[in-house]
Each structure stands twice: as structure tokens, then as C-alpha cells.
Amino acid sequence: MNKAAELAEEQQDGSNVVRLSGSLAIACLGDLPDRLDAVQGPVGAIDLSAVDHMDTIGAWTVHRATKRLGCDVTGASDDARRLIDAVCHLDEPMPIRPDHVHPLRRVVGQIGEAVIASGANLMGLLGFFGATLIASWSVIRHPHRFRINAVVQRFEVVGVSALGIIGLMSFLIGIVIAQQGSVQLRQFGMEMLTINLVGRLTFRELGVLMTAIMVAGRSGSAFAAQLGTMKLTEEVDAMRTIGVSPMEALVLPRTLAVVIMMPLLGFYASIMAVIGGGFLCAIALEIPPITFVQRLREVVPITDLWVGLIKAPVFGIIIALSGCFQGMQVKANAEEVGLRTTAAVVQAIFLVIVIDAFFAVFFTWVGWN
């Protein structure tokens, strides 16, 4: 049964006969298909009398050879004849992949599709924002529908669990800013200005911005994956048929949790960054902590804190909405969950930075510098 398939060409009654022998099964075929392809006509017949075992792949190999060479099969056993007949009936060309498109055309098409998709995406996000507002309004009118438990549970996942990583990150960033700043400012003999740099930069910009990026990576992606999986398993549809609005049950608690947690986390991150800066100042610049804090109170206006705290909930809305929106867009398969999760994080971080730029201009305009 496990004899390798062999091929021999012989002269018989004035015509060429291809004699196959051994086992014509996929495990024993070896390079026989290639050798059979190399046989040049005219061939009178393909002789199978020495073949002791055959499967459909062997039968197909014989069938395609007879088709190409236009010859007959002789000496086939009943089994072999049956298999060859069976595959014969199935001989129909079939495309394996979708039609090939010229690369240039494909690139142009992809660019077009991407433009349309991002436009639709932005519109969709706007629409989703509207739907969230409507859902919040209906919850305000019917307060008993408000899911306090869901919100509190998200507080923990979004806020408390993130304290460690956000604190550590901010502390290190404070050190980096202080260190890099002091190196530059030393050239002017203005090392004391390092405190201004650390204080103002962290409260105004970096504390909240870095928190937003971290929350987008931690929670925005989680929202997209959770809701995407729920869409796939039809949980969201089931919810709708029972009369529970997914916007109220899933999106609103998550959005609210992030909106409330973002200012808290942002403030915490700023404090940690300042501590990091103070730590470096104490060690490398020999500014005692007391002096550091005193100077900080003199140079950092309270408006800097407001700037950070006003931006934080807006960033929170963007992160939660893009996460939930992308999750709810999942339709087809598990692969899409991954793609949508990536899209949620990228979209959230991008929009956060765009809005941050607008805020920078706005606060300068109102005179909070």
C-alpha cells in the first residue's frame, strides 16, 4: 500500500504507453505529477494495471493527464475506474482567489476608499455623539433607568486600576522634562526656571495629554473589543429585542465613567509629574523640596490647572465615544474586532491631539497664558 508511485514509458503495438505503478495516493505521489506533466505526446494509453492503490488525488492526476494527452486509460481496476469517473464529473475550472486587480488601480481605489471611509467614520462618530446625547437626555428624564452599578464598576476598571501605570509614567516624564530642561537652561544660568517648565508644562499640557493617551490605550481599546465581541455574539441585538437600549446600557455608563475619571486621573498625573520633577531637582540641581514647592506656587498660575481640568473631560468623551463607536461597527467576523480596536485607539489619540491644538489657541485667545 505504501509503495512509491512510479512511471515508465514503453513502446507497445507501435504506440507509446505510459505505465504507472505502485500506489497512486497523495502520500506516495512524490514528483509523479511533475513527471507526468513532462510526458510529451502522442501517447496511446495510460496503463494502470500495475497500480495497487489509488485515492481521488491519484485519480485526478491520471484524469488531467488523459485530458492533456487525449489518450485512454487501460488496465484500471474497478475501484480506480470508479474514482476516475467520480472526479471526471467534477472537472470544472474554479477561481481560487478573487479577481486580480492591477496594483496601480488598486492603490488608487484604496486611497479613494480610505477617504470615503474616514469621511463616513467622522460623520458616524458625530452621529454617535448625537445618539449618546439623546440617550443621556432620556436617562435624565427617567432617572430610574440610570445604571449606577455599571458606572461605578467602570470607575474601577478605567480609573483605579490605571493609577499604578499612569502614576509611574507621569513620574518618569516629570523626571525627563526636568532633566532635559535643566541641561538647556544651565547654559543661561537659569536653572531655577526648570521649576517653571515642569510646573506649567505638566499642569497645562502633558499631565492630561499623557493620561488621555494611556486611557485610550487601556480603556478605549477595551471598550471597542468588548462591544465588538458583544455585537458578534448578537448580545447587542438580544438587548435591543428585550427593550434595553444598548446606548443606555453599554455606551452611556462607559462614557460617563471616562468623563468623570479623566479629570481625576489628569490631576493625579500632573501631581505625579511634578513630584518626579521635584525629585530630580532635589537630586541633580540641589534645590530643596521646600524651595521647589514655594517657587511652584509663585510661577504656576491657577489658570494652568483649570486649562488641564477643562480639557480632561472633553478628551474623555472622545476616547469613550471612539471606543464604543468602533466596537458597535463590528459586523462580520472576529478579525474585524481586532481592526476596529486598533482604529478606536488611533482615532482617539489623533482626535485628542487635534482638539488639544484647538484648546491651545482658544486659551491663548481668552488670555489664560
Next chain:
Amino acid sequence: MSEEEIQRAEEERIEQAVETAEIAISVRGLRNSFGDQVVHEGLDLDVRKGEILGVVGGSGTGKSVLMRAIIGLQTPDEGDIHVFGESMIGRLDDEALAIRKRWGVLFQGGALFSTLTVAENVEVPIREYYPNIGPQLRDEIAAYKIRMTGLPTEAGPKYPAELSGGMKKRAGLARALALDPDLLFLDEPTAGLDPIGAAAFDEMTRKLQQTLGLTVFLITHDLDTLYSICDRVAVLADKKVTAVGTIEELLATDHPWIQEYFNGPRGRAATAAVSREKDREQTKAALSPSDGRR
């Protein structure tokens, strides 16, 4: 004869029995458990070569677990599993490769790779195990395998997400058949199909089994499938195979679950359908000679 000779003769006899005596899968003393929950305890089962063995049992009796244990996706706590006379327990993946090539598995949802087209899915096992098969021949093989399962040629370049449930199962079967296996595992092949689709799938399974000489291990809840295509039925209950045999033989046992299963309303309906079919054939046979006389 010395004792040694007797022993040797005995060993030879067993070897021969395995080779010739038509046993494809033999399971002995199988025990599977998840934590505290014991699913199988002392389970024995033989699958003969060239038969369609239906495996039935209530939900949670471990039908799928048994299949997963045989194909090596689940390591049992105890027991022996032989496939084509080779022990499957404690084998490294590489060693079991030769046996793996000889079976095909259809999972419940089809388990098609979602990033590949149907035809590419069918090509995966061929590409993996037999790189000597050229791309041209591979495409042709995939094409006729897909046609063999009754899918139209348009299905080849489609992605699994574009297929209906029944088409996914057929595509999954095409992939299971890619290497011309001797042994086919089907996990609830007709679940979720409409009755017409299910009957067509049954008929196709039967036809393929006859054409290709397959041994089929078929897990099902579908009584019609049991009646129409299974040679024997194994009943899983009380953590083991309680009974194996043809449906008539099973009906003769007095195990309560078996009686309830086959004599419940659905069981009776399936029996009635089969006897109606037989009646119709008999009537036809009775009528045809009179046609000849006319």
C-alpha cells in the same frame, strides 16, 4: 509449545487483528475530567473500518470531548486510544503526524480560516503536508474537492464571511477531505441546517463514504441522520458508551435513556418516516412487474 512462543503467537495474532480485523479506532478505559467534573470514566469504543458510526448522547455527556480526545486536542487522564493500530496517547505532535494526515475533521461551525478564501482553505492541508504538489495541481485539487461537496464553482473565491451556514459546513467538509483521509470526524454536521439541506448533507456524506471508502465518526443529535445513514450507533450515557449497535439492536435494550430517545415523539416520527419510505419502495417494486405485463 513454550510459553514464550505462545506469547509471541498471541502478540502476532493481536497485530494481525488490528491490521485486518477492520478496527479503525479503538478506545479503552478512557477517563476525562475537568476539575471535579468527570466526563468519561472507563469508556470503551471500537469503530470498524468503512462504517458510519453515529455517536449520540444527551447534552453534556461528552460527545465532543470524546472526539477531541481521539484527535489529540484533549489529553485524557487515563486510558488508551489507538487509531489504525497506533497509540495516540503521549505522542509528540511530530510522531502523530503520519496518522494526522489520514484523518479529516469537520468542526461544528466549519472552523474555516476567515482570512482565506474557500479554495485557499482547502489548499492549506495540501500545502502544509505535501509541498511536492505544484500550485497548478493544488488549485485543481481544491476545485474538484469543493465541487465534490456540492458547492458551486462561484464559492471558490469567496471568503467564509460571505457564505451561509450550510455552505460553510460544506466548505469545511471539503477541507476535511483535502488529503483523501481514511477517517472522517464530523461534529454535528446537520445542526443548524434546514431539513432539506440536512437531508442533502446526509446523502452526500453517504455517497462520499461509499465512493471513497471512508470510516466516519459522526456526532449528531439528528434522528433522521441516524436512521438514514448510520451503520451503527453508539450511545454515550453514564460517563461511558452504554450501548453500540444498529438502531434495531438498541431498541431491544431496556436502558431508559435509549428508550426515551428513540421512542420519544421525535424518535417515533423519524421511525415512521423510514417505514413510510420502505413502504413506498415496496409498493413501487410491486407495481413495476404489472407495468411490464401491460
